[in-house]
Amino acid sequence: MYASTSVLDSQKPHHLAYASSLHSMDFDDDAPNKKYASALHSPAFILAEAALSPAKYAIFQIVGYYFFRAAGYVDPAITALSTAKVGFIGGSVLAILYLILLLSSGRNREDDSKLETAGEQIRLLGQEMIFSTIAALIGGLVVVDNAKQHLSILVRAGMSGPVLSLVLLCVVLGIILAAIRVVRELQDRWIGQD
DSSP states (O other): OOOOOOHHHHHSOHHHHHHHHHHTSOOOTTOHHHHHHHHHTSHHHHHHHHHHHHHHHHHHHHHHHHHHHHTTOSOTTSOHHHHHHHHHHHHHHHHHHHHHHHHHHTOOOOOGGGTTSHHHHHHHHHHHHHHHHHHHHHHHHHHOSSHHHHHHHHHHHHHHHHHHHHHHHHHHHHHHHHHHHHHHHHHHHHHHHO
16 A cells, blocks of 8 residues: 655655655545545635635734733724624625636645645634735725724734644643543543443
């Protein structure tokens, strides 16, 4: 099933040698990995991703809003609902522009398999921060009455939303994994006592 690794692969850093050995695997047409990879680049997946973008940017906006609200930087006149509207409307505009550019170019989006290194993942996070900032700017200009007064905090909330969401996700995941570990250890002790 595996192709032998060459001498060059053994001289590469470990993560690159592993990635090379994965690329040299012999996949059948029925292999689940191949089906999964082709599904990620299908037009249906691209449309679903674009359709969910407004919700994603609304969540980023809300997370940033609550962070700045806890820090005391948010004017009480700005509500969580208006912040969500800012992200949703800005995300809708970006989704429409994304679809127009994608459909007019006739190309599929970038290959997600390129995200093998931490640098590429950081670049992707930076892109999300830029797009979230643009969505907050667009949404803020459309939704907020006193745009000049509140726009700067909305843009900051939009810019920090992706990073804060990632940190929040990691913390929640860590808590869940720790709870599972504790439960398993308690089960092992309890079952071991019988």
